[in-house]
Amino acid sequence: MIVLRTPGGLSLRLHPRALTVGATCALLTVAVGVVALGSGDYPMSAADVLRTLTGGGTPAEAFIVHELRLPRLATAAAVGAALALAGAVFQSLVRNPLGSPDLLGFTQGAATGALVVVVLGGTTAMLSGAAVASGLATGVLVYALAWRRGVHGYRLVLVGIGVAAILTGVNGWLLTRAPLMDAARAVLWLTGSLDGRGWAHAVPVLVTLAVLGPLVLAGAGPALRLMEMGDDAANALGVRVERLRLALLATAVLLVALAAAAAGPVNFVALTAPHLARRLTRAPGPNLLPSAALGALLLVVADQVAQRAFGGHQLPVGVVTGVLGGGYLIWLLASERRAGRL
Amino acid sequence: MQSRLRGTAMTLGYDRRTIARELTVDVPDQSFTVIIGPNACGKSTLLRALSRLLKPSAGAVLLDGENIQRRPARAVAKTLGLLPQSSVAPDGIGVAELVARGRYPHQGLLRQWSREDERVVAESMAATGVADLADRPVDELSGGQRQRVWLAMALAQQTPLLLLDEPTTYLDIAHQIEILDLCARLHEEQGRTLVAVLHDLNHAARYATHLIAMRDGRVVAAGPPRSVVTAALVEEVFGLPCRVIDDPETGTPLVVPAARRRAEVAS
Numbered sequence: 160m161i162v163l164r165t166p167g168g169l170s171l172r173l174h175p176r177a178l179t180v181g182a183t184c185a186l187l188t189v190a191v192g193v194v195a196l197g198s199g200d201y202p203m204s205a206a207d208v209l210r211t212l213t214g215g216g217t218p219a220e221a222f223i224v225h226e227l228r229l230p231r232l233a234t235a236a237a238v239g240a241a242l243a244l245a246g247a248v249f250q251s252l253v254r255n256p257l258g259s260p261d262l263l264g265f266t267q268g269a270a271t272g273a274l275v276v277v278v279l280g281g282t283t284a285m286l287s288g289a290a291v292a293s294g295l296a297t298g299v300l301v302y303a304l305a306w307r308r309g310v311h312g313y314r315l316v317l318v319g320i321g322v323a324a325i326l327t328g329v330n331g332w333l334l335t336r337a338p339l340m341d342a343a344r345a346v347l348w349l350t351g352s353l354d355g356r357g358w359a360h361a362v363p364v365l366v367t368l369a370v371l372g373p374l375v376l377a378g379a380g381p382a383l384r385l386m387e388m389g390d391d392a393a394n395a396l397g398v399r400v401e402r403l404r405l406a407l408l409a410t411a412v413l414l415v416a417l418a419a420a421a422a423g424p425v426n427f428v429a430l431t432a433p434h435l436a437r438r439l440t441r442a443p444g445p446n447l448l449p450s451a452a453l454g455a456l457l458l459v460v461a462d463q464v465a466q467r468a469f470g471g472h473q474l475p476v477g478v479v480t481g482v483l484g485g486g487y488l489i490w491l492l493a494s495e496r497r498a499g500r501l
Numbered sequence: 502m503q504s505r506l507r508g509t510a511m512t513l514g515y516d517r518r519t520i521a522r523e524l525t526v527d528v529p530d531q532s533f534t535v536i537i538g539p540n541a542c543g544k545s546t547l548l549r550a551l552s553r554l555l556k557p558s559a560g561a562v563l564l565d566g567e568n569i570q571r572r573p574a575r576a577v578a579k580t581l582g583l584l585p586q587s588s589v590a591p592d593g594i595g596v597a598e599l600v601a602r603g604r605y606p607h608q609g610l611l612r613q614w615s616r617e618d619e620r621v622v623a624e625s626m627a628a629t630g631v632a633d634l635a636d637r638p639v640d641e642l643s644g645g646q647r648q649r650v651w652l653a654m655a656l657a658q659q660t661p662l663l664l665l666d667e668p669t670t671y672l673d674i675a676h677q678i679e680i681l682d683l684c685a686r687l688h689e690e691q692g693r694t695l696v697a698v699l700h701d702l703n704h705a706a707r708y709a710t711h712l713i714a715m716r717d718g719r720v721v722a723a724g725p726p727r728s729v730v731t732a733a734l735v736e737e738v739f740g741l742p743c744r745v746i747d748d749p750e751t752g753t754p755l756v757v758p759a760a761r762r763r764a765e766v767a768s
Contacts, residue, residue, distance in 0.1 A: 162614045172613040254589070308516065377610060384591075385605060391585035394554055396658065397578030397606040443591035443598075 177440040177449050184452035188236055188459050195463050196228045226357075234356040234421055235462045235476070236455040237364040239428055241418040243454020244372065244447060245411040246429030247436070251383050251445035252404055252411075253312035256491065259430035260415040263319025266426070267326035268297025269419035270349055274333040277345040286348075287360075287420035294416025297322065302408060309390070309401050310408075351425030351477025353462050360421040367417055368451075371410050376447050379407055384444040425477050427484020428454050434491065503530045505694070506551060506581070506662055511560035513546050513718075520546045521718030524560070528662075528711075533688040534696045535705040538715035539739050544698045545586075545666060547715065551696065552583040552664045564662075578606035582660035584651055586667050590639040596650050597635040600626055603657030625656040628691075629683060645676030652683065663687075665697040669704070677701075681708050702739070706730045706754045714738050730754035 163171045196212075197203040201223055203211070210216050211224045246259045260266055272293025276286045302310060305318040330349070334342055347354075382403055385393040390400045415429065432454035436446045439453075458476065461483065465474040504527040513521045520543045528534050528551070536544040549555040550562055553569045562569040569577060582603075590599060603625070604618045626632040629649040634642065639650060648668065655663055665684065669677040685708050688695050699705045705712060705726070712729040714722045716738045722729045732745050735756055742759040749755075 160614075164616070168615065169611045170614050171611070381605065381608070385602060387589065387591045388602070389585060389588045391554055391583070392588040394574075395552060395578065395583035395585060395655075396603070397575040399574050441593070443594040 174440070174442060177442055177446065180436065180439045180449040181452045184449065184456045188452070188456045191456070191459050191463060192232050192236070195232055195459065196224055198463075198467060199223075199228065230357045230361050231353050231355075231462070232459065233358075233361040233365065235353050235458045237361055237368055238353075238418040238422045238425060239432070239454040239456070239458025240372075240451040241364050241368055241414040241454075242425065242429040243432030243436075243457070244368070244375065244451040245414040245418075246454070247433035247445045247447050247450035248375065248383070248407050248411040249429070250433050251387055252407060253315050254387060255312060255316055256434060256495070257430070258312070258316050258319075260411065261424065261426050261429055262323060263316065264301060264321075264323035264326055265294055265297050265319075265412050265415045266419055266424035267323050267330060268300075269294030269416045270330050270424050271297075271326050271333070273348060273419075273423075274330055274337070274345055277341050277348075278333055278337045280338075280341065284359075287363075290420040291413075291416040294419060295412055297326070298408060298412030298416075302405070310404060311390075347475060348423045349477075350475040351423040351480065352475035353422055354473075354475070356422065364414075364417045364421050367414065371414070372451070375407070375410055379403060380445065380447055383407065383447075387444065423475075423477060425458065426481045427487070428457055428480055431484050431487050432457055434487075502527070504528055505530055505565050506696075507563045508547070508551060508557075509560050509563060511550055511557040511562070513543065513550050513555060513557055515546075515555075519558075519718075524718065524720065526551075526713060526720060526723070528694060528696055530694055531688075531692055532694055532711040533685065533709055534694070534711040534713060535709035536696070536698045536713045536715060537702055537705045537738075538721075542715045542738075543718040544715050546718075548664055548666050548696065548698050552581065553577065554583075575606045578658065578660070580660055580662060582655045582658040582663045584655045584663070584665045584668055586670065588651060590647070592640070594639055595635070596631055596637050596639055596642070597622065597626065599639055599650060600631075600653045600657050603654040606658060621659060622657050625653040628656060628687065629653040644672055645679060648672060648676070648680055649683065652680070656687070660693075662694045662696070665695065667698050667700060669699065669701070677704065684708065702730070702735070702756050703748075706756065707748060707751055726754055730756065 161173045161175055163173065193205050193208050197205055197208045203220060207216060207220060208224065211220045249260055249263065250256055250258045269290040272289035273286050276289045301315065301319050301322050305314045307314065334345060337345055382393070382398045385396050385398050386400060393400050433446060433450040436449040436453045440446050440449050461479040462476045465476045465479045506528040508524060508526045511521065511524045512519060513524060524547065526547065536547060538544045546555065550557055553562060556570055564572065564577060564581060601622050604622065607618065626635060629652050631646065631649050631653055634646060639647060642650065669680055672680065681704055684695055684697065687693055709726055712724065712726050713720055714729055714734065721738050722734055730745055732743055735741055735743050735745070744757045744759065745754050746757060747755065
């Protein structure tokens with residue numbers, strides 16, 4: 160820990176390892192991003208990409224970078240960061256490493272809204288709006304069902320898993336009601352895909368991250384750390400536990416719903432990024448900033464793998480995160496079991 | 502008798518189950534107050550109310566004459582500390598790092614770690630004898646050491662009032678005495694007001710300066726141990742026939758349960 164102090168009595172606490180992890184992930188995201196912007200049917204060198212980004216390049220290059228590839232990259236980074244930040248908040252709130260929004264029903268809830276729009280036949284904008292709305296509605300439902308003189312971690316996890324199971328069933332039923340063409344589109348959306356994403360997808364997530372991110376990091380980060388010691392301990396230290404938990408749950412659900420609206424329910428980023436971040440920083444606590452940076456990196460890399468690693472065959476990014484994350488989950492369950500925590 | 506912390510005509514309970522009605526207690530300033538009573542008499546519930554974890558459905562807890570539920574959370578946390586019965590040490594956290602968390606109510610966005618914070622944390626660890634463990638992970642400590650670390654965290658909060666919910670549970674007898682000796686020293690040397698819930702009547706009689714005896718959600722007696730701990734009162738509160746003699750070590754009252762035959766005769 161490094162402490163910076165000014166004569167005026169101001170003091171800042173910095174954790175070099177956490178900052179290094181966050182900065183490294185951010186730099187790697189940029190580096191992979193430059194590669195991603197240069198690869199595709201029209202390959203460009205890194206120098207060309209950078210020149211185009213700074214306003215140079217031919218009109219064709221400018222169109223390809225600014226209108227085709229950059230929005231997709233920005234969506235990937237923003238969705239990854241939003242999911243990871245939400246996952247870190249959730250896991251910390253419910254004090255459970257498995258307490259991630261994809262296991263607690265929020266992503267499934269967002270999908271339900273999207274599927275309803277598919278079945279009824281709506282536009283893409285309507286689909287995004289419905290995903291956000293039903294994701295938030297699921298958040299309210301889970302909170303209300305788990306509420307009993309305050310919401311406690313264990314109840315929230317159990318209620319969330321139950322709601323997730325119900326909504327998965329509902330989603331399956333909705334798919335059978337959709338016309339064949341729309342059902343195919345819906346399945347692609349359900350897998351989580353970044354194909355053809357434009358600025359309209361990236362901007363809502365980016366703006367929300369820019370507004371809520373600093374609020375969560377600076378405003379709630381220290382209190383969230385205390386809540387990991389138990390509600391009583393946090394209350395005794397002057398944290399308004401129930402109020403903060405509601406605010407943080409709402410924020411996390413909003414981030415997940417917006418991410419799902421932009422890229423579909425991309426699985427496992429919210430679960431794995433906070434775990435990996437904690438392993439890298441070796442610091443207890445929610446590790447919010449390193450998690451968000453790592454989430455952005457994970458999804459940008461996963462999308463690059465999905466597009467390029469299988470020759471001419473492009474996969475939806477959700478397949479890649481699903482395979483990687485599923486493997487990670489099995490390993491996590493095995494190691495938690497060995498440590499006697501399960 | 503001055504009391505910064507008081508409960509007046511409180512009704513306490515969970516959901517629809519009422520534990521106590523019209524409960525009024527005063528915590529004398531600078532006292533080491535111990536709440537005793539049989540299981541389910543409401544002593545932990547009372548402590549939860551005093552520490553504002555439980556909101557009374559009627560009546561109020563007054564801290565410096567003001568309703569504790571209406572005061573800003575941080576301001577209360579600078580006056581009133583609590584060592585809860587079950588706290589979880591986050592995975593892999595170090596001793597000094599955990600103790601430092603007690604400084605939270607004194608910190609802010611631009612005042613994250615002052616020299617004052619540093620000094621108080623070092624003093625708290627020294628006072629509880631965990632300074633040598635500063636860099637050790639809390640997971641690796643013994644039960645007694647861990648409890649001293651939690652106590653150090655509560656001390657770092659620098660509150661004139663400190664509430665302790667069964668601080669000796671889960672400890673073996675040597676560590677129980679160690680923690681209670683430590684509490685007594687903090688009470689005497691630092692002039693803090695302590696309020697503890699204890700299970701062991703003899704510990705309570707030995708360490709407390711003020712006892713509150715409860716049964717069925719009511720205060721049966723309150724006052725110095727010498728006047729509260731009598732054979733008649735122990736029988737009334739705990740239903741335990743006994744003799745009360747002088748503790749040969751400290752001269753405080755010592756409860757000796759009646760031998761089996763006498764107990765059978767008595768019942």
